[in-house]
Amino acid sequence: MSSKLSTFICQNCGTETSQYFGKCLNCNSWNSIVEEIKSKRSKYQDIKNSKKAVSFNEISSKKISRLTSGFREFDRVLGGGIVPGSVVLLGGEPGIGKSTIVLQSAGKISLNEKVLYVTAEESLEQVKIRWERLNQNSIDLQIFAETNLSLIIDEIKRVSPSFAIIDSIQAIHNHEMESSPGSVSQVRACSSELQNLAKENNIALLIIGHVTKDGALAGPKTLEHLVDVVINFEGDNISSYRLLRSIKNRFGSTFEIGIFEMLEEGLREIKNPSSIFTNKENIAGVTTTITNEGTRPFAVDIQALVNKTFYSNPRRTTTGISINRLHQILAVIEKHVGIKLSEFDCYVATGGGFEINDPSSDLGVAISILSSLKNIPPLASSSFIGELGLSGQVRQSNNLRPKIEEAARLGIKNIVVPKLEEDLNNNFKNLINIKEISNIKEAVDYSLSK
Numbered sequence: 001m002s003s004k005l006s007t008f009i010c011q012n013c014g015t016e017t018s019q020y021f022g023k024c025l026n027c028n029s030w031n032s033i034v035e036e037i038k039s040k041r042s043k044y045q046d047i048k049n050s051k052k053a054v055s056f057n058e059i060s061s062k063k064i065s066r067l068t069s070g071f072r073e074f075d076r077v078l079g080g081g082i083v084p085g086s087v088v089l090l091g092g093e094p095g096i097g098k099s100t101i102v103l104q105s106a107g108k109i110s111l112n113e114k115v116l117y118v119t120a121e122e123s124l125e126q127v128k129i130r131w132e133r134l135n136q137n138s139i140d141l142q143i144f145a146e147t148n149l150s151l152i153i154d155e156i157k158r159v160s161p162s163f164a165i166i167d168s169i170q171a172i173h174n175h176e177m178e179s180s181p182g183s184v185s186q187v188r189a190c191s192s193e194l195q196n197l198a199k200e201n202n203i204a205l206l207i208i209g210h211v212t213k214d215g216a217l218a219g220p221k222t223l224e225h226l227v228d229v230v231i232n233f234e235g236d237n238i239s240s241y242r243l244l245r246s247i248k249n250r251f252g253s254t255f256e257i258g259i260f261e262m263l264e265e266g267l268r269e270i271k272n273p274s275s276i277f278t279n280k281e282n283i284a285g286v287t288t289t290i291t292n293e294g295t296r297p298f299a300v301d302i303q304a305l306v307n308k309t310f311y312s313n314p315r316r317t318t319t320g321i322s323i324n325r326l327h328q329i330l331a332v333i334e335k336h337v338g339i340k341l342s343e344f345d346c347y348v349a350t351g352g353g354f355e356i357n358d359p360s361s362d363l364g365v366a367i368s369i370l371s372s373l374k375n376i377p378p379l380a381s382s383s384f385i386g387e388l389g390l391s392g393q394v395r396q397s398n399n400l401r402p403k404i405e406e407a408a409r410l411g412i413k414n415i416v417v418p419k420l421e422e423d424l425n426n427n428f429k430n431l432i433n434i435k436e437i438s439n440i441k442e443a444v445d446y447s448l449s450k
Contacts (some may be wrong), residue, residue: 008033013186014221036179038431064251067163067204070108071261073269074101076296077231077244079252082109082163085202086251087195089224091209091217092233096207097242101233101260101267102129102165104134104331110141116155120147134266147181149174149190153197161167161203168195168208169223191223224248235262241276241352242267247296255357274299274410277351279434280381285372288363288383288412290403291356296404299383299400301351301384304368309345319351321365329366329388336392336440337370344373352360360397363416366440367447378447383407392440394418408432416443
């Protein structure tokens, strides 16, 4: 009897079936199922377990000593630095700068710790060319070019670094498996082996992963559950700014962001992001809101253009804001302000195309739309914070204190917010003029009155 069996695995979602289908029954993608050979294993294995269950009182805890990446913005996203023994997954589109930021961090970390950079996609000469362009310094940084998992593991054990980098997981293959590099089973197996190595030897491991055409991390979903931290590196080919956003973090807050600028000599961190997303202009159709990403507040300009439509159905276009949120805000304006917007095209964009997920920006979007429609600049040197309810009320916003502090730090003179607690109002009355409103009508009368 053969000791091997065939399974069919979807390369998009990792679903396994016993027979071939042209279309995956789970994710509905076509021609993504590939046959892979697996060895039969006995269900009954002798397992010697020397471990026993313990109570919390018997567990000794010690303070985590983190490695600094050399970038304050990178450390912020990681929750304060790199935890020894942790596994970090960094994903991003081709050419966005994943290898650049990792190589720069490797050089800075090597000034104090031993670092091993494993490149599976480039030769040593190619890495050297990038290193010379970045003009970095290093003391204990070693480069290893290999795609075989066994040889990589042997080299990590020999070097015994404090920090190891795998670039990238899709290019590595386990010779014991017959599937091709980058397949679901290869990515799963290689990641699991590397994770066990990192945990057993207390090595901080950073893995670079590819993304699909939809922007999701390639490979099985179990890869994201396997690692401790998942980070996305975002940006576009036109803008020089890059966003480092944490999606999962066992050692810090999620959805924290770090902002970088891509220059000829590498990435430079932006320490004051409010300066790149706001122009402090007082013109019709432009407002400023204070948004929260993770634990960090910063100011973002919201631009609106409202124009008479020439189509049977008016156009609605957004950049950086959900189109569904725009539809909801327009409906609230029509109902509770009494302005018919179904005859106008509406275009809304954020400063720098920054994607805003904080609902407290609703008020700023509404005021910018009405400002453009009436061609009246909003109240000068003002910011607008508040979530719009469907009944026209302005609802309480989370983390108002740091948002007001950020507005005061930037020199903004007026801030329009929902009703505040009395002690919060007293703390800031000498720093900034706070206007409390309860509904959209009050906000419009205060912000757009000449």
